[in-house]
Amino acid sequence: MVGKAARGVKDTLPHMRNPAFSENATMDLPSIDLGSACTVPPPAWPPLCQPFAALGPEFSVPVAVSPLPDPMLVACSADAAALVGLQPPRCTEEERLWAQAFGGHVDTLSGGSRATVYAGHQFGNWAGQLGDGRALLLGEWPDAENGRHSGGYPAWEVQFKGSGRTPFSRMGDGWAVLRSSIREFLCSEAMAALGVPTTRALCIVGSTRPVRREELETAAMVTRLSPSFIRFGHFEHFSYSGQTAALQRLTDWVIARYCPQCAGQPQPALALLHWAVARTAELLARWQAVGFVHGVMNTDNMSILGWTIDYGPFAFIDAYDPLYTPNTTDRSGRYALGRQPAVAHWNLLALAQALLPLIAKPDDALQAVDGFRPQFVRAVQQQMAAKLGLEQVDADDGVLLQDLLDLMAANRSDWTLTFRHFSRLSADAQAAIPPELAAQFPRQPQAFAAWVRRYRARLQRERRSDQARAQAMDAVNPVVVLRHHHAQAAIERAQAGDFSEVRRLLAALRKPFSPDAAHAAYAQPPAADAPPACLSCSS
Ligand code: AMP
Ligand code: MG
Numbered sequence: 001m002v003g004k005a006a007r008g009v010k011d012t013l014p015h016m017r018n019p020a021f022s023e024n025a026t027m028d029l030p031s032i033d034l035g036s037a038c039t040v041p042p043p044a045w046p047p048l049c050q051p052f053a054a055l056g057p058e059f060s061v062p063v064a065v066s067p068l069p070d071p072m073l074v075a076c077s078a079d080a081a082a083l084v085g086l087q088p089p090r091c092t093e094e095e096r097l098w099a100q101a102f103g104g105h106v107d108t109l110s111g112g113s114r115a116t117v118y119a120g121h122q123f124g125n126w127a128g129q130l131g132d133g134r135a136l137l138l139g140e141w142p143d144a145e146n147g148r149h150s151g152g153y154p155a156w157e158v159q160f161k162g163s164g165r166t167p168f169s170r171m172g173d174g175w176a177v178l179r180s181s182i183r184e185f186l187c188s189e190a191m192a193a194l195g196v197p198t199t200r201a202l203c204i205v206g207s208t209r210p211v212r213r214e215e216l217e218t219a220a221m222v223t224r225l226s227p228s229f230i231r232f233g234h235f236e237h238f239s240y241s242g243q244t245a246a247l248q249r250l251t252d253w254v255i256a257r258y259c260p261q262c263a264g265q266p267q268p269a270l271a272l273l274h275w276a277v278a279r280t281a282e283l284l285a286r287w288q289a290v291g292f293v294h295g296v297m298n299t300d301n302m303s304i305l306g307w308t309i310d311y312g313p314f315a316f317i318d319a320y321d322p323l324y325t326p327n328t329t330d331r332s333g334r335y336a337l338g339r340q341p342a343v344a345h346w347n348l349l350a351l352a353q354a355l356l357p358l359i360a361k362p363d364d365a366l367q368a369v370d371g372f373r374p375q376f377v378r379a380v381q382q383q384m385a386a387k388l389g390l391e392q393v394d395a396d397d398g399v400l401l402q403d404l405l406d407l408m409a410a411n412r413s414d415w416t417l418t419f420r421h422f423s424r425l426s427a428d429a430q431a432a433i434p435p436e437l438a439a440q441f442p443r444q445p446q447a448f449a450a451w452v453r454r455y456r457a458r459l460q461r462e463r464r465s466d467q468a469r470a471q472a473m474d475a476v477n478p479v480v481v482l483r484h485h486h487a488q489a490a491i492e493r494a495q496a497g498d499f500s501e502v503r504r505l506l507a508a509l510r511k512p513f514s515p516d517a518a519h520a521a522y523a524q525p526p527a528a529d530a531p532p533a534c535l536s537c538s539s
Helices: 006-009 018-025 051-054 078-083 092-105 179-193 231-242 245-258 260-264 268-290 337-357 362-370 370-387 395-413 414-420 445-459 466-474 484-495 500-509 516-522
Strands: 060-062 072-076 113-114 119-122 125-129 136-141 156-162 200-212 215-225
Touching: 051 113, 051 136, 051 268, 060 125, 072 078, 072 092, 072 179, 072 500, 078 179, 078 200, 092 200, 092 215, 119 231, 125 516, 179 200, 179 484, 200 362, 231 245, 231 337, 245 260, 245 268, 245 337, 260 268, 268 337, 268 362, 268 370, 337 362, 337 370, 337 484, 362 370, 370 395, 370 466, 395 445, 414 466, 484 500, 500 516
Parallel strands: none
Antiparallel strands: 060 113, 072 200, 113 136, 119 125, 136 156, 156 215, 200 215
16 A cells, blocks of 8 residues: 555655656655554665676676575665665565565566676686676666765666676585675675775675585675776786787776776876776775785785775784784685785786786886885875874884884784774873783783883874874774674574674674774673684685
């Protein structure tokens, strides 16, 4: 039935709140009676367009979504929903409709779905053709505020991850399990709240479909949003397979959509490389500053936008150890926390090599990639200076910082809490070191006290008061990051059918710098004797 109340709330519908969809605003929507708790019409999913298909048949193939049986909405990110003008579900019935839609049961959302082809270097070796083995590009939705959310890009590509086999699945089954989907969902939104460029996660839908991994699990789907899901590996695929015309088309497409300023340059492909180098340097600085270990920095997991993509065996570091990786399959520690910048540089070389057919002189490409190191160093120095409350970077700050990092490694100091506690340290040489900060250096209290004397001497060159500096530091040093043990607790509850902990944790991750008192427990590091997070690539 179409009730009056239902029509009355039409202007809160997702498509109505997005001026880009105003054409549909007069649509007379079918409505259903949802009971007294929720009398709203069903959500009208904004129409998707699929410009990627126009690139040509070499780039993607149409693949239908395989819907999840018994779809259940595990969680929805209100922040991600707002990017595309959607209102998150407000009642059980709306949750059911979301689960149907983002579990793959609504044709208008999956009609034009495509799997794209890419390749990549995995653990330093050429892996050949890969591609979307379990992800499908549904199309794109306009940014709800004309590019304000997306950093100037006009639209958000919408992708299902875990929606069944594709021609690029190789030996895989095309599914994603609930455990890894929850991790991707939560971390995408956590990183966004921390200000780290990242693909976004709109929602996660669970199901009863059994999936065999190390043990029997169930399938889930994450709906991801990003201005683009193009990876370094897309360029590698067309370059190494000798499809130079397609490589040129892909390059032109990326430039036209994401960095149009490169189009006017004498060598647009070279300009694109410079752009990707700069963005990747900035991204890596941000990863290092928040203590994020990606875990699988293969070139197929590197976004051309310089955004974090493909959350697998990642972790936020607890006790600082630059050689830590959560990925159990990475036995040599290739992708360990402290090696990430060097790996990003290596990956950029692979991108440069892929672009060589479009660049006149190889030396120019090399020179562009050589720009990574100074740009990364500048960016990370700025990030770390801000974490320590320094307004400008001085020549001797690098040594001061490195000495602190050495002390933190030797004392297994908690990365997040140590920096957060620094804001309580007065510049006054007579003031005591706050006990919670001193407690992070249990093995070398005197060496730490000596370091604090140097830091306080450095603070004399700063103009801000203790209070002003503390405020600035608290705005860049988070209290809450997605620690493995909290994610694991939420996953175990969800596997038992209770999604409330995923939702609570998401609420905490939305406010990493000033969590509500109710979320204080999420700041807690794991028990001192807990083994560090160890994750396999299986997901
Ligand atoms: P990843 O290690 O998740 O970045 O994936 C590497 C490649 O394997 C990509 O081409 C993925 O699409 C593919 N892949 C990973 N898991 C699966 C799966 N369960 N089914 C099909 N393809 C997969
Ligand atoms: Mg991947």
